[in-house]
Ligand code: TXA
């Protein structure tokens with residue numbers, strides 16, 4: 001069921017049940033992060049491999065000291081600058097955090113989401129919420145309550161409806177390696193944003209967030225093939241026996257079913273519309289989806305990352 005009843009969402013979560021929650025990035029599939037059994041049901045509902053750990057959503061900055069220890073000052077500074085907001089920190093976990101949440105790792109990812117309903121929900125509870133994106137593993141992430149229902153509706157009792165997500169791609173995950181802040185996943189807060197607001201330079205991480213190699217290929221995938229092509233026009237011209245949907249960064253004419261991600265190549269708008277537009281193109285009566293590489297700056301890097309993972313290989 002979809003609704004806006006916070007009391008009902010809180011009751012279900014206290015009972016160890018799953019609830020779909022809105023955040024500013026994408027919808028999450030939430031459960032009590034301190035309840036190992038509730039966590040197990042997240043993995044089952046999403047069909048998520050048990051080695052892929054979950055982000056723990058907290059109501060405040062002060063919660064960091066409850067669920068983490070030895071947090072580097074730079075990561076505290078970043079949390080302070082952006083929370084609530086689309087950046088998550090990878091830090092050493094405290095013994096409050098059960099091993100199932102981190103898939104056995106001694107580090108946990110913490111995040112304070114920026115959505116009024118979910119922040120209020122977190123305040124009502126005396127436990128944090130573990131929440132991966134509320135989609136079946138490897139499918140397109142959800143940015144509306146309806147998307148959550150389409151994928152997981154028959155497995156979860158309640159979806160809290162907070163409207164369309166304001167950012168539209170997942171949070172940026174930052175960690176700390178060799179005295180340096182590193183980015184493990186590009187997301188809603190760009191490295192330019194971090195530098196401008198905190199003066200902290202970031203580096204790409206030498207580790208990736210945990211993904212099995214086999215999964216990488218299929219991550220964020222649409223049902224029909226999505227091809228990341230140099231030129232949509234050239235691709236269409238040389239594949240005249242097929243029909244295409246085209247995702248465009250600005251208004252122009254192409255010989256395909258077109259979906260505009262932005263009128264004028266606005267990167268924030270493109271990120272915001274990306275997942276919903278991929279879903280819409282999947283519904284067209286066409287053979288495949290075409291998109292060109294995006295300008296890799298600011299939040300465009302997060303879009304580029306999602307497109308590389310969504311794209312069908314070997315085209
Ligand atoms: O914006 C977001 O971060 C959304 C919303 C719902 O908060 N959540 C989200 O969760 O994107 P998920 O599970 O789809 O992606 C979390 C990523 C995964 O790649 C996972 O491997 C990584 O974070 N991760 C989580 N905990 C980790 C840990 N302890 N160590 C390394 N990677 C971790």
Ligand code: MG
Pocket residue numbers: 132133141
């Ligand atoms: Mg996800």
